[in-house]
Amino acid sequence: MSSAAGPGAVPSGPRGPQLPDFPWDSLAQQTDRAKAHPDGIVDLSVGTPVDPVPENLRRALSAVADRPGYPATHGTPELRAAAVSALQRRFGVTGVEPDAVLPTIGSKELVAWLPTLLGVRPGDVVAIPELAYPTYEVGARIAGAEVVRLAPGELPPAGTALLWLNSPSNPTGRVLDASQLADAVRAARELGAVVASDECYLALGWDTEPVSVLHPSVCSDFRGVLAVHSLSKSSNLAGYRAGFVTGDPELVRRLLELRKHAGMIVPRPVQEAITAALDDDTHVSAQRARYAERREVLRPALEAAGFRIEHSQAGLYLWATRGDDAWQTVDWLAERGILVAPGTFYGPAGERHVRIALTATDERIAAAAKRLGE
Numbered sequence: 177m178s179s180a181a182g183p184g185a186v187p188s189g190p191r192g193p194q195l196p197d198f199p200w201d202s203l204a205q206q207t208d209r210a211k212a213h214p215d216g217i218v219d220l221s222v223g224t225p226v227d228p229v230p231e232n233l234r235r236a237l238s239a240v241a242d243r244p245g246y247p248a249t250h251g252t253p254e255l256r257a258a259a260v261s262a263l264q265r266r267f268g269v270t271g272v273e274p275d276a277v278l279p280t281i282g283s284k285e286l287v288a289w290l291p292t293l294l295g296v297r298p299g300d301v302v303a304i305p306e307l308a309y310p311t312y313e314v315g316a317r318i319a320g321a322e323v324v325r326l327a328p329g330e331l332p333p334a335g336t337a338l339l340w341l342n343s344p345s346n347p348t349g350r351v352l353d354a355s356q357l358a359d360a361v362r363a364a365r366e367l368g369a370v371v372a373s374d375e376c377y378l379a380l381g382w383d384t385e386p387v388s389v390l391h392p393s394v395c396s397d398f399r400g401v402l403a404v405h406s407l408s409k410s411s412n413l414a415g416y417r418a419g420f421v422t423g424d425p426e427l428v429r430r431l432l433e434l435r436k437h438a439g440m441i442v443p444r445p446v447q448e449a450i451t452a453a454l455d456d457d458t459h460v461s462a463q464r465a466r467y468a469e470r471r472e473v474l475r476p477a478l479e480a481a482g483f484r485i486e487h488s489q490a491g492l493y494l495w496a497t498r499g500d501d502a503w504q505t506v507d508w509l510a511e512r513g514i515l516v517a518p519g520t521f522y523g524p525a526g527e528r529h530v531r532i533a534l535t536a537t538d539e540r541i542a543a544a545a546k547r548l549g550e
């Protein structure tokens with residue numbers, strides 16, 4: 177049916193990609209219910225940091241507040257060198273070329289645009305974990321590609337152009353060991369696919385030590401492999417929008433070229449804060465200790481209230497079930513003033529789970545534990 181283009185008619189124009197509904201909007205009712213609790217809401221839904229930005233990172237940001245010129249898309253040489261040495265010190269990653277480090281405006285934008293920037297096309301497959309951070313699917317849809325969800329251990333199908341890995345996982349906290357990562361890299365290479373490993377929770381291992389896809393025990397060269405890093409969680413920099421991508425020098429060079437043309441540039445003060453954050457491990461350990469303590473309070477309280485916690489060996493979330501439908505559990509917790517995310521936000525396989533974030537103050541986590549015991 178064609179619509180008549182009369183005066184005042186809205187031009188139909190080109191259509192954008194078909195995107196899923198923004199998941200958080202559907203939690204409005206439960207948010208209101210949780211807010212009505214006499215002692216206030218404990219918001220464990222979005223994993224947003226609540227602790228202060230470390231003082232040294234704030235100082236670094238403001239030290240270069242008076243830089244009127246355009247910053248470099250590639251970041252400063254100091255930022256690139258700091259990333260190389262942080263990867264080595266913190267995660268035992270060797271062989272990263274400084275020029276193969278590219279700062280990003282947080283990691284979400286890179287996740288959303290990576291398929292497009294790599295030239296993934298309609299007809300290609302983007303393979304993502306069965307339970308996954310929703311932006312992997314969004315990025316594939318922006319590029320017009322087909323999304324295939326892979327169960328743990330399942331190999332990517334023919335036609336895969338990009339394989340996303342995420343260890344430790346959001347939402348499950350599952351960790352892939354070096355041989356599982358190596359298998360995934362091998363399978364992707366056989367198909368000629370790029371592997372992008374989202375490692376934003378790598379510094380937050382509890383029951384196990386997560387491994388980077390760039391670790392020598394996983395791959396001896398970085399051909400076709402990218403590691404995506406974020407400073408949001410380990411350095412409380414979600415508000416600054418701070419991340420970087422590294423790995424295969426040729427892929428990073430191509431991303432840099434496109435991002436230069438497209439104006440995808442990290443502001444200079446944020447580049448300075450990223451550099452300071454990568455040069456200092458003390459604040460990372462301090463933040464890690466805060467989350468470890470919160471986990472020690474929340475996990476037993478949930479178990480005592482009848483929840484089973486699955487995976488959750490690392491990262492910022494407890495993946496929990498009472499065997500009920502996810503939304504029923506979200507409602508049950510909202511009645512107690514605790515807001516969490518239904519597992520279905522992350523894929524159909526999450527229908528009986530909820531994701532509970534550790535990102536609340538000590539006081540709010542203690543309030544949640546108390547309510548669970550009542």
Ligand SMILES: Cc1ncc(COP(=O)(O)O)c(C=O)c1O
Pocket residue numbers: 223281282283284285287309342345346374376405406407408414418419
């Ligand atoms: C798995 C995963 N990747 C990427 C991001 C994006 O983080 P940011 O854009 O703050 O770097 C998140 C945020 O929660 C995440 O959970």
